[in-house]
Amino acid sequence: MNDPIIECRALTKTFSSGTEVLHILERADFSLDKGKICTILGPSGSGKSTFLAILGSLERFDSGSVRIDGYELQTLPEKSLFVFRRSVVGFVFQFHFLLNDFNALENVALPGYMAGLSRNEAWKRAQELLDLVGLRNRAHHYPSQLSGGERQRVAIARALINRPSVVLADEPTGNLDAASAKELRSLLQRLPNVAKTTLVLVTHDPELANIGDTSFLLKDGHFECIR
Amino acid sequence: MHTIKAHRLQPLVFLGFRFLFGKPLRNSSAPTAHRGKHGAFWGAVLGISVSIVPLYIVLFVSNGMIQGITDRYLETKTSHLQLSLPLGVSGETRKKLQQDILGLKGVISTSFEVDGVGLAASPGGSVSAQVRGLDRFMVADPGFKKFIQVDSGSIFPEKQNEAVLGRYLAKTLGVGVGDTVTLITLSDAYEGQMFPKLNVFRVAGIVSSGYRELDANWFIVQSETALRLLNPSTAHAFIGVKTADPYGPTLNGIASEIHDQLVQSGLSAIPGFSIRTWRDIEHSLFASFSSTKSTLILIMAIAIIVAAINLGSALTTYVIEHRTEIAVLRACGVSSQQTASIFLLGGAATGTLGCIAGSAVGIFISFYINQILSGIQAAINFVSRLLAPASHPVTLLNPDYYLEHIPISIDWNYIILIVGVGIAVSALVSLVPAVKSSRVAPAELIRHGE
Numbered sequence A: 001m002n003d004p005i006i007e008c009r010a011l012t013k014t015f016s017s018g019t020e021v022l023h024i025l026e027r028a029d030f031s032l033d034k035g036k037i038c039t040i041l042g043p044s045g046s047g048k049s050t051f052l053a054i055l056g057s058l059e060r061f062d063s064g065s066v067r068i069d070g071y072e073l074q075t076l077p078e079k080s081l082f083v084f085r086r087s088v089v090g091f092v093f094q095f096h097f098l099l100n101d102f103n104a105l106e107n108v109a110l111p112g113y114m115a116g117l118s119r120n121e122a123w124k125r126a127q128e129l130l131d132l133v134g135l136r137n138r139a140h141h142y143p144s145q146l147s148g149g150e151r152q153r154v155a156i157a158r159a160l161i162n163r164p165s166v167v168l169a170d171e172p173t174g175n176l177d178a179a180s181a182k183e184l185r186s187l188l189q190r191l192p193n194v195a196k197t198t199l200v201l202v203t204h205d206p207e208l209a210n211i212g213d214t215s216f217l218l219k220d221g222h223f224e225c226i227r
Numbered sequence B: 001m002h003t004i005k006a007h008r009l010q011p012l013v014f015l016g017f018r019f020l021f022g023k024p025l026r027n028s029s030a031p032t033a034h035r036g037k038h039g040a041f042w043g044a045v046l047g048i049s050v051s052i053v054p055l056y057i058v059l060f061v062s063n064g065m066i067q068g069i070t071d072r073y074l075e076t077k078t079s080h081l082q083l084s085l086p087l088g089v090s091g092e093t094r095k096k097l098q099q100d101i102l103g104l105k106g107v108i109s110t111s112f113e114v115d116g117v118g119l120a121a122s123p124g125g126s127v128s129a130q131v132r133g134l135d136r137f138m139v140a141d142p143g144f145k146k147f148i149q150v151d152s153g154s155i156f157p158e159k160q161n162e163a164v165l166g167r168y169l170a171k172t173l174g175v176g177v178g179d180t181v182t183l184i185t186l187s188d189a190y191e192g193q194m195f196p197k198l199n200v201f202r203v204a205g206i207v208s209s210g211y212r213e214l215d216a217n218w219f220i221v222q223s224e225t226a227l228r229l230l231n232p233s234t235a236h237a238f239i240g241v242k243t244a245d246p247y248g249p250t251l252n253g254i255a256s257e258i259h260d261q262l263v264q265s266g267l268s269a270i271p272g273f274s275i276r277t278w279r280d281i282e283h284s285l286f287a288s289f290s291s292t293k294s295t296l297i298l299i300m301a302i303a304i305i306v307a308a309i310n311l312g313s314a315l316t317t318y319v320i321e322h323r324t325e326i327a328v329l330r331a332c333g334v335s336s337q338q339t340a341s342i343f344l345l346g347g348a349a350t351g352t353l354g355c356i357a358g359s360a361v362g363i364f365i366s367f368y369i370n371q372i373l374s375g376i377q378a379a380i381n382f383v384s385r386l387l388a389p390a391s392h393p394v395t396l397l398n399p400d401y402y403l404e405h406i407p408i409s410i411d412w413n414y415i416i417l418i419v420g421v422g423i424a425v426s427a428l429v430s431l432v433p434a435v436k437s438s439r440v441a442p443a444e445l446i447r448h449g450e
């Protein structure tokens, strides 16, 4: 039996600024099986980032239901969303968003440490994850001492520290040169296997979109399966 | 449900300290570009400590001054209790009273004194004098001896025609031990008619209590002499009583026992007999001391509040400038309660550091205030002599109004109070940035840079 790890039903999301109402998602359905990679494409402004933010509980939605790894997001109160964030999802943004005052190892370890791991455990896991993303020798470097591709790999390691069931990546190669993008692509491709996770990947990059087991096009508030 | 437990505190401390104070300098491999931008918090620490230092100095110096002045009043002039007597009371009655009082528990000594005013004159000038007719018991009292410094000669006029002068009276008159001084008093011996009495005294000693306001015009003679010379309508005779603990609650008890004795012996019915404590006698003096002290402390407290507000605004600015980092933490599953705690703890820690540093410096300076003041005074005078050789030497604390040597006693209750209030105020002002940080929405990350 293959219960989907992500399941959205009649998901509706609008933004209203003044009198204008922007329909981002209109009764959209979406589901994804565990351990898969799903890529989402779509024109700029179609709502891809908003959708990822909804899956990560960073953004609330108007109606419909979102169930991720057993959590019904529409029922969770604001106050306890952090429990969902720290235990179910890991975020990778277009910008790395590493904390400048912390070295790579600390950046990776922090969300685990803050979520309740012991210091030893958090740092041990962080070191393993840096090994996994190929930055064993960069653990004590600060973000300003790393290249763009390296920073993004640290960000991926950070997203994995709490062993999330779903990793949400929003155009992770968007700011990278071709060579770095290629390295990152192969890392992302291996992710479900090595980190026992599911990946939802928003991208403009057709090559990156190719790594998906499935691919959706977000257009006019709906998902259209293109592969 | 999500209360912060001790072991949950460690990550907050780790994160908060690094946020606010940067990486510890030792074993730091952080690029130098990441250092120095945390100056605001070291600045806030400095601000709080600098604002606390004067509070300690004012508090301990004014406490020391007030205590020192009070001690001197009590031991060398007012005594702890005064039993006023009519001038005409017989020596026998007086001695009986003194004996009865000495028999009371907690009484250390009694002495007879007659006070009045006169004009002291010498070839060097003339000045009004406070005539104190003392007996030997007063100068034998350990408290009196402790605070009276004999510049030259003896502490007590051994003969009827001898006088002991306060240091500044002697200086004004331009006399030393062995010189003669004329004391002019008014007498109304002839049926209400006043006429001046001139008496020549030999200066037997020159003394000082260390507080000029108190002893500037002392003209000490024997009590019998004072009784003879002073105008009965303005002179005041009393038995001064020293007790074991003038500041404790037993003083009033002794006062009422003496009152009871007066009632039993029938003396209380005679006008002129009355018992008062030093608090009654010097009430206005000490009321003005403590109101001056309160004013100073209030001003200093405002300085601390300003420093705390400075801390609060530094933290708030930090939160505003670091919204993105806070949003990242939140997206990574850090709760709003945790980020709020970081700033609350950070503010309290900043305040604590400032309070501890400020307390250490403030207590140190208070402790060595006499040496520091005389050092500064010496330095000023050295420089001013270089610049203007004819200039008058400067005295920082005019001895007309202050003790020449400030007795400092460090009171732990004040230290605990100041540090406690400092930390509490720091935590209080940190509530604003804490609440602000908890309102940062992580959703803004996805639209970063758009």
Ligand SMILES: Nc1ncnc2c1ncn2[C@@H]1O[C@H](COP(=O)(O)OP(=O)(O)O)[C@@H](O)[C@H]1O
Binding pocket: A015, A016, A017, A022, A024, A042, A043, A044, A045, A046, A047, A048, A049, A050, A051, B446, B447
């Ligand atoms: N908080 C908001 N308020 C109003 N409009 C918003 C808000 N956030 C996003 N939008 C709008 O929603 C649309 C979708 O945005 P986004 O999800 O970032 O698109 P994409 O990632 O596909 O480019 C855009 O037109 C954007 O301007």
Ligand SMILES: [Mg+2]
Binding pocket: A048, A049, A050, A170, B446
């Ligand atoms: Mg986007």
